[in-house]
Amino acid sequence: xxxxxxxxxxxxxxxxxxxxxxxxxxxxxxxxxxxxxxxxxxxxxxxxxxxxxxxxxxxxxxxxxxxxxxxxxxxxxxxxxxxxxxxxxxxxxxxxxxxxxxxxxxxxxxxxxx
Amino acid sequence: xxxxxxxxxxxxxxxxxxxxxxxxxxxxxxxxxxxxxxxxxxxxxxxxxxxxxxxxxxxxxxxxxxxxxxxxxxxxxxxxxxxxxxxxxxxxxxxxxxxxxxxxxxxxxxxxxxxxxxxxxxxxxxxxxxxxxxxxxx
Numbered sequence: 001x002x003x004x005x006x007x008x009x010x011x012x013x014x015x016x017x018x019x020x021x022x023x024x025x026x027x028x029x030x031x032x033x034x035x036x037x038x039x040x041x042x043x044x045x046x047x048x049x050x051x052x053x054x055x056x057x058x059x060x061x062x063x064x065x066x067x068x069x070x071x072x073x074x075x076x077x078x079x080x081x082x083x084x085x086x087x088x089x090x091x092x093x094x095x096x097x098x099x100x101x102x103x104x105x106x107x108x109x110x111x112x113x114x
Numbered sequence: 115x116x117x118x119x120x121x122x123x124x125x126x127x128x129x130x131x132x133x134x135x136x137x138x139x140x141x142x143x144x145x146x147x148x149x150x151x152x153x154x155x156x157x158x159x160x161x162x163x164x165x166x167x168x169x170x171x172x173x174x175x176x177x178x179x180x181x182x183x184x185x186x187x188x189x190x191x192x193x194x195x196x197x198x199x200x201x202x203x204x205x206x207x208x209x210x211x212x213x214x215x216x217x218x219x220x221x222x223x224x225x226x227x228x229x230x231x232x233x234x235x236x237x238x239x240x241x242x243x244x245x246x247x248x249x250x251x252x
Contacts, residue, residue, distance in 0.1 A: 022161070024128055055128075055157055057221075064217045087147045088151070092224065
């Protein structure tokens with residue numbers, strides 16, 4: 001089960017994931033990010049504090065937008081990942097390619113300093 | 115100890131696979147990070163078979179057998195779809211995945227990084243993929 005909540009705060013968008021992302025529902029995550037880009041969001045915060053599991057289908061969604069974020073100068077920061085999920089990002093070295101912070105405060109700071 | 119699961123070829127069944135694996139692994143004494151890695155690796159192989167070898171046909175199924183031994187855990191995944199030789203498959207470079215905006219290709223890379231040994235066999239009736247994790251190795 002996955003639920004995704006999208007909300008605007010100050011000058012940024014918060015996408016909160018709750019549950020598990022796998023091949024059956026990664027398209028939902030894809031749609032939300034695509035929507036955010038279409039709406040010209042320039043600062044996107046991904047709240048992963050309620051994310052319990054992610055497979056390569058979900059990781060692939062993030063990866064597939066890195067070029068778009070770059071081209072459109074979108075700052076994308078993930079925060080709140082538990083250690084199991086953080087470990088999966090580490091295994092592939094994705095933590096070197098995506099900005100990942102521990103807390104919402106650190107993530108917001110990274111968003112507004114960028 | 116041996117555990118078996120018959121998994122029908124629908125993506126919505128992956129959650130059921132995770133519950134099955136989690137039940138077995140939670141009693142294994144492995145830490146949570148390792149348990150999650152093993153669940154992920156087995157799911158990646160099964161998702162791959164469900165999507166690419168069976169076109170998500172819910173009438174088809176794959177069989178999973180988990181054997182926990184003294185020093186290894188062996189996950190044996192059997193199916194009778196189009197043979198997919200995981201050993202011959204070349205994982206893409208991460209940079210190519212980003213450049214081509216590909217959404218797939220990372221799964222089997224994860225499997226290779228997580229497991230200690232991967233075996234693949236095929237005969238006219240079955241394809242068998244064996245994922246082996248040595249205990250106390252990491």
